[in-house]
Amino acid sequence: MQTDRMKALTDGVLAIVLTILVLGFEVPEHDFSQAGLLAFLAQLAEPFIAYVVTFGIVSAYWIQHAAIFHYVTAGDRWFFWINLLFLLPVTMLPFLTNLRATYHDEHLVTVLYAATNVLCGLLLLALWRHGSRRQLARRVSAEVDRSMRGRILFGVALNIVGAGAAWIDTHLSSAVFIALPLLYLSHRVVDSQWRDGGSELAE
Amino acid sequence: MQTDRMKALTDGVLAIVLTILVLGFEVPEHDFSQAGLLAFLAQLAEPFIAYVVTFGIVSAYWIQHAAIFHYVTAGDRWFFWINLLFLLPVTMLPFLTNLRATYHDEHLVTVLYAATNVLCGLLLLALWRHGSRRQLARRVSAEVDRSMRGRILFGVALNIVGAGAAWIDTHLSSAVFIALPLLYLSHRVVDSQWRDGGSELAE
Amino acid sequence: MQTDRMKALTDGVLAIVLTILVLGFEVPEHDFSQAGLLAFLAQLAEPFIAYVVTFGIVSAYWIQHAAIFHYVTAGDRWFFWINLLFLLPVTMLPFLTNLRATYHDEHLVTVLYAATNVLCGLLLLALWRHGSRRQLARRVSAEVDRSMRGRILFGVALNIVGAGAAWIDTHLSSAVFIALPLLYLSHRVVDSQWRDGGSELAE
Amino acid sequence: MQTDRMKALTDGVLAIVLTILVLGFEVPEHDFSQAGLLAFLAQLAEPFIAYVVTFGIVSAYWIQHAAIFHYVTAGDRWFFWINLLFLLPVTMLPFLTNLRATYHDEHLVTVLYAATNVLCGLLLLALWRHGSRRQLARRVSAEVDRSMRGRILFGVALNIVGAGAAWIDTHLSSAVFIALPLLYLSHRVVDSQWRDGGSELAE
Numbered sequence: 174m175q176t177d178r179m180k181a182l183t184d185g186v187l188a189i190v191l192t193i194l195v196l197g198f199e200v201p202e203h204d205f206s207q208a209g210l211l212a213f214l215a216q217l218a219e220p221f222i223a224y225v226v227t228f229g230i231v232s233a234y235w236i237q238h239a240a241i242f243h244y245v246t247a248g249d250r251w252f253f254w255i256n257l258l259f260l261l262p263v264t265m266l267p268f269l270t271n272l273r274a275t276y277h278d279e280h281l282v283t284v285l286y287a288a289t290n291v292l293c294g295l296l297l298l299a300l301w302r303h304g305s306r307r308q309l310a311r312r313v314s315a316e317v318d319r320s321m322r323g324r325i326l327f328g329v330a331l332n333i334v335g336a337g338a339a340w341i342d343t344h345l346s347s348a349v350f351i352a353l354p355l356l357y358l359s360h361r362v363v364d365s366q367w368r369d370g371g372s373e374l375a376e
Numbered sequence: 377m378q379t380d381r382m383k384a385l386t387d388g389v390l391a392i393v394l395t396i397l398v399l400g401f402e403v404p405e406h407d408f409s410q411a412g413l414l415a416f417l418a419q420l421a422e423p424f425i426a427y428v429v430t431f432g433i434v435s436a437y438w439i440q441h442a443a444i445f446h447y448v449t450a451g452d453r454w455f456f457w458i459n460l461l462f463l464l465p466v467t468m469l470p471f472l473t474n475l476r477a478t479y480h481d482e483h484l485v486t487v488l489y490a491a492t493n494v495l496c497g498l499l500l501l502a503l504w505r506h507g508s509r510r511q512l513a514r515r516v517s518a519e520v521d522r523s524m525r526g527r528i529l530f531g532v533a534l535n536i537v538g539a540g541a542a543w544i545d546t547h548l549s550s551a552v553f554i555a556l557p558l559l560y561l562s563h564r565v566v567d568s569q570w571r572d573g574g575s576e577l578a579e
Numbered sequence: 580m581q582t583d584r585m586k587a588l589t590d591g592v593l594a595i596v597l598t599i600l601v602l603g604f605e606v607p608e609h610d611f612s613q614a615g616l617l618a619f620l621a622q623l624a625e626p627f628i629a630y631v632v633t634f635g636i637v638s639a640y641w642i643q644h645a646a647i648f649h650y651v652t653a654g655d656r657w658f659f660w661i662n663l664l665f666l667l668p669v670t671m672l673p674f675l676t677n678l679r680a681t682y683h684d685e686h687l688v689t690v691l692y693a694a695t696n697v698l699c700g701l702l703l704l705a706l707w708r709h710g711s712r713r714q715l716a717r718r719v720s721a722e723v724d725r726s727m728r729g730r731i732l733f734g735v736a737l738n739i740v741g742a743g744a745a746w747i748d749t750h751l752s753s754a755v756f757i758a759l760p761l762l763y764l765s766h767r768v769v770d771s772q773w774r775d776g777g778s779e780l781a782e
Numbered sequence: 783m784q785t786d787r788m789k790a791l792t793d794g795v796l797a798i799v800l801t802i803l804v805l806g807f808e809v810p811e812h813d814f815s816q817a818g819l820l821a822f823l824a825q826l827a828e829p830f831i832a833y834v835v836t837f838g839i840v841s842a843y844w845i846q847h848a849a850i851f852h853y854v855t856a857g858d859r860w861f862f863w864i865n866l867l868f869l870l871p872v873t874m875l876p877f878l879t880n881l882r883a884t885y886h887d888e889h890l891v892t893v894l895y896a897a898t899n900v901l902c903g904l905l906l907l908a909l910w911r912h913g914s915r916r917q918l919a920r921r922v923s924a925e926v927d928r929s930m931r932g933r934i935l936f937g938v939a940l941n942i943v944g945a946g947a948a949w950i951d952t953h954l955s956s957a958v959f960i961a962l963p964l965l966y967l968s969h970r971v972v973d974s975q976w977r978d979g980g981s982e983l984a985e
């Protein structure tokens with residue numbers, strides 16, 4: 174089965190997740206004074222941190238998903254269902270982000286958040302392993318396979334570290350979580366899909 | 377008329393339905409204690425069950441829709457309108473899921489939910505029958521037709537059973553409903569579209 | 580400029596509009612009795628009518644938009660901006676639908692709703708006139724042009740009649756509005772795009 | 783890497799932003815009188831202005847984004863991440879629009895709004911500079927490059943002027959902001975992508 178619709182559904186879900194994160198920012202009552210506005214904006218610091226962290230993590234998932242589907246151009250029934258299962262914890266993230274914003278001191282909430290992201294990572298890994306094993310369209314080199322798995326497992330490990338950091342300070346957890354997209358952004362090794370893309374530039 | 381836009385609209389609607397299910401999870405007041413947080417998380421059990429059930433069912437619809445449009449590559453005016461009619465009860469599901477989460481003891485709510493899903497199933501069946509009869513692009517074998525219809529009608533039957541189970545226990549209904557995606561996932565017979573897809577792997 | 584992205588943006592906006600209509604259905608408090616549930620469901624009649632009417636009208640806009648873009652395969656800057664302008668009143672419809680559901684007795688609300696739909700119709704007409712005049716890809720026959728304009732203007736006229744009917748009874752207005760998608764569904768004349776599509780079936 | 787999915791994600795995010803702007807319009811209590819309805823509609827003036835301004839600005843971003851991706855048909859890792867970074871302030875706009883609607887007298891809110899738009903503009907500029915420098919598919923003429931940069935920087939300048947105007951009157955700011963889409967609409971110079979598109983009309 175062609176992967177076009179799976180890509181379209183996933184892009185849709187991730188686009189909505191990225192955009193509704195902000196629905197957790199509630200505009201306060203109309204009769205606030207200017208002092209009230211400043212107090213309100215100061216209170217937004219915690220929701221804003223929680224929102225930027227999730228925005229970064231979901232962006233990294235999207236990049237990872239695009240990289241997987243760059244190599245895997247068709248899938249069987251299991252591949253489609255693993256993708257749908259991956260979307261399940263992803264759709265939990267806007268709620269968990271709001272919960273983190275409100276309960277920014279509770280490490281339990283941060284652990285729940287990290288556990289959900291560990292699940293996302295493991296399902297992405299399953300998607301890659303199942304998809305790359307079966308796919309026939311392009312040979313996946315051992316190097317690509319190793320770097321793809323390493324990158325996903327790195328994200329999983331980072332979430333476990335972030336969950337542990339919550340016992341010290343939940344803001345430290347946020348700092349660990351945000352490292353995920355930053356490292357994705359700077360990571361050199363897994364660039365083969367971009368290079369492949371480069372050779373297709375002339376379409 | 378080409379089916380591209382119908383696929384895009386349906387992917388969009390289903391992606392939004394999957395993602396806004398979680399908007400029913402409301403974050404409680406800020407001044408909660410840790411004990412209050414634990415109580416709140418315990419209360420989330422019912423919304424969580426309702427959300428997972430609907431996520432599974434809508435995922436199954438999406439798989440089914442993708443399978444139908446795998447065979448039906450063009451449609452007339454009726455085909456487009458049947459698709460739009462199918463989306464109408466689908467967009468009711470987030471509201472009905474919230475209602476189930478809140479009124480998890482009321483079998484009336486479960487019956488409403490099941491009835492909406494029966495309607496979704498019957499409209500999917502109409503979509504397949506109308507689309508496959510007219511479609512010229514690929515011959516649909518009798519085997520494909522039988523298994524496609526069987527799979528859709530099986531979902532309809534399961535929803536009727538689930539509605540009946542509500543008189544015993546509404547959680548039993550949830551167990552019956554969730555069987556739909558699980559059986560889709562494991563079902564062997566209707567795999568022809570994946571095999572067809574397999575032959576197109578090299579694009 | 581290629582119209583792919585304009586189609587994607589429009590499909591996205593219309594998919595969201597169709598899906599968030601239901602966000603106006605609020606689940607009542609948890610401590611309701613069964614009698615309270617029945618009363619609540621009875622109260623949903625007005626929101627449900629308002630929702631079905633808008634779902635039908637937006638579906639008709641989508642069909643119309645797909646028909647226009649079937650003929651118009653590229654556009655200039657004005658074409659793109661007319662499309663964006665068309666989306667402006669369309670995004671007002673979920674709010675106006677909620678307003679209609681709440682103020683189902685006030686003809687002023689129905690007039691606002693109809694006026695917004697008249698604007699949508701006139702902008703669709705401008706889109707067609709501007710797009711079909713300039714488009715070079717396919718000749719648009721006088722017959723197609725006449726039936727396309729007739730169908731759009733018919734929707735505009737129906738909205739004006741529906742607004743007038745609000746002085747008699749706002750439910751009569753709903754009945755007039757819902758005639759729009761029903762007539763689109765049954766309308767014979769404007770079928771050329773389906774026939775054109777038919778000849779492309781073998782892709 | 784192919785840009786298809788980046789276009790799909792961006793179209794999705796912008797479509798949602800355009801559509802959820804209206805969620806800030808809250809339908810008042812049911813037991814309002816007709817006088818109350820009129821008062822409510824009069825109060826909608828400020829939210830409506832804020833909504834139209836943001837709708838116009840986001841539309842201009844979409845047109846600009848489509849123009850950039852008309853020339854840039856493939857991108858490296860940085861290009862993808864710059865695009866994701868661009869989406870971050872864009873998803874803030876619905877919240878900031880609601881804030882402007884509620885605090886229409888506070889110039890601080892208008893400054894925040896303008897600053898977010900300046901960020902959007904600078905990230906669009908980075909996207910263009912990074913994408914056009916590397917892209918190999920089509921030569922970008924110096925004229926196209928100059929007009930593209932000019933147009934983006936013009937929007938940035940307009941936002942700075944609009945922020946300054948808030949000290950005089952926040953409605954003047956709105957008037958300045960709305961000039962952005964109006965000038966995009968009427969701007970002659972940067973039409974090369976439409977002309978390029980024109981030559982592709984016959985597909």
